[in-house]
Amino acid sequence: MTVESPATTPNSSQIRDIFNNIAPVYDRLNDRISFGLHRIWKQMTVKWSQVKPGDTCLDLCCGSGDIAILLAKTVGKTGQVIGADFAVQQLAIAQQRAQNQFFPVNISWVEADALNLPFADNFFDAVTMGYGLRNVTDIPLCLRELHRVLKPGAKAAILDFHRPSDRTNLKFQQWYLDYIVVPTAQEFGLTEEYAYIAPSLERFPVGSEQVELAKEAGFSQGIHYLLVGGAMGVLVLTK
DSSP, X not given: OOOOOTTSOOOHHHHHHHHHHHGGGHHHHHHHHHTTTHHHHHHHHHHHTTOOTTOEEEEETOTTSHHHHHXXXXXXXXXXXXXXXXXXXXXXXXXXXXXXXXXXXOEEEEEOBTTBOOSOTTOEEEEEEESOGGGOSOHHHHHHHHHHHEEEEEEEEEEEEOOOSSHHHHHHHHHHIIIIIHHHXXXXXXXXXXXXXXXXXXXXXXXXXXXXXXXXXXXXEEEEEEEGGGTEEEEEEEO
């Protein structure tokens, strides 16, 4: 596998291969490269989705299941969570992690394409998405699908990397990617897979552009919250 240059957009099969390849060490790598802070960002994402007990929720691009498990804790026994991803290796790990929880979790794991969701219109009370929007091959279409499956008035909360507008923070982010993320990934034999982050960020719309795309997709409201000096962000949308 080769890493795509910033001028080249990888196709969905290449992206799927990346996430299947990193699945066995995905959790350990996330803890290392974020110093454990990714867990706090995911908790904030769940909070901003305004999920509540008894809700039916979707965690799209669920990866190894962190956010889906947090949602399940919130919706309780009367609620339902669906964790969806197109990387089957990630889904297998997510399912195993859910089974190893100290409390019963009501989660269904579904292999699904974020651009063609196998769910009915107006079905979910809340949707979350962690580090997925940046990796889809058609962001406007993905946002339209999220809008379609959400109930009227419901929210989607989308966590992802962001390019800081401040020059100092932008330089720090590049240093962090070059000297923390990639070397750490190299220890796990995944240099090429994690080197993909930087070019994907160059293609990814900034927060204000994400809000505009969401409104074009039909969302009535959108706000982008910056985290970590603008290096991360959570896009919160209302249908």
